Amino acid sequence: MTVSGDETEVGVGPWPGEWPADPRFDPDLLANGDRRNVVDRYRYWLREAVVADLDERRHDFHVAIENWQHDLNIGTVVRNANAFMAAEVHIVGKRRWNRRGAMVTDRYQHVRHHETIEEFAGWAHAHDLPVVGIDNLPGAHPLEAVTLPRRCALLFGQEGPGLSAAARASCDQVFSIAQYGSTRSINAGVASGIAMHAWIRAHAGPPPPEAPPPPVDLDGEAASRAP
Incomplete structure (x- = not known):
């Protein structure tokens, strides 16, 4: 910079x-x-x-989010998935989504589309990935008190309604995120970051050491360059 x-x-x-x-x-x-x-x-x-x-070094978890109303949180979910090295992001529902929040990270993050929850769940189970829903639902286990499976697909619902009925039915487990204020829920972008970091804390080592910065021309002028 x-x-x-x-x-x-x-x-x-x-x-x-x-x-x-x-x-x-x-x-x-x-x-x-x-x-x-x-x-x-x-x-x-x-x-x-x-x-x-x-x-060469992506992690063993996947991330999925429902997209029935062009949720603006999807870009943030993709950006978080890139930051935490998710294997793939799965968009369930409408194919189009607002990429602005991804900050161009979708160029480096694998993104797969599924028409329906049933299609996604079938894909996940065929790849031996339990579907883990993240939502503050009755009966959900506190995320703070569990260890996420090493291989799993974290599933998030839309802003507002959360996980759809079909999504809830497809989940092998559902975990909630502890909240202490007056709001009923947090948005999927924030929830995805919290859940992915919980996976990182349980299963990932430290990130690779940062490479040295590229050379700079201290005179502020472009030096000679190869053809």
């Missing part, structure tokens, strides 16, 4: 000096700079190279 006056510019400029020979690097980004919302580890990398590297 570079700062000029009162303005903050995200990312890095053109690669200074001789270009790296590594095929994971994108010539366009090397030439023009990389302003994407990615960690330094992936600066100047091709998108396909980033996805391939993430695929």
Whole structure:
């Protein structure tokens, strides 16, 4: 990140000096700079190279969310799934969803669509993934008092109604998130982050060490670059 006056510019400029020979690097980004919302580890990398590297270390949990009313929380769920390295995100219901909240992380996160809850549940069980509903429902077990299964699919409902009747029927387990204020519920974007982090605390080690930042031209001018 570079700062000029009162303005903050995200990312890095053109690669200074001789270009790296590594095929994971994108010539366009090397030439023009990389302003994407990615960690330094992936600066100047091709998108396909980033996805391939993430695929080597994705976690064993999946995330699913119902989409019957174009829920604005879906983008946040996808962004959280990318941050916590979910294997896949499953959109259940309408295919279209508002990607703005994902902050472009859907380019690096696998997203699968299912027309119905029954289709999703069938897919999950065929892949030996118990469906774990997250909702404050009567009889739900407190998330704070349990350990999420290592292999599972976390299922979230829509803002307002929560899990649909069909979704509740498809769940192997349902867990609730403790709340202490006056509101009846929290939105699915927030709930997904809490549930994914509960999985991380139970099953994941520390994230990989951050790579050193790319080289910078201390003179503020573009150095000579490879063709």
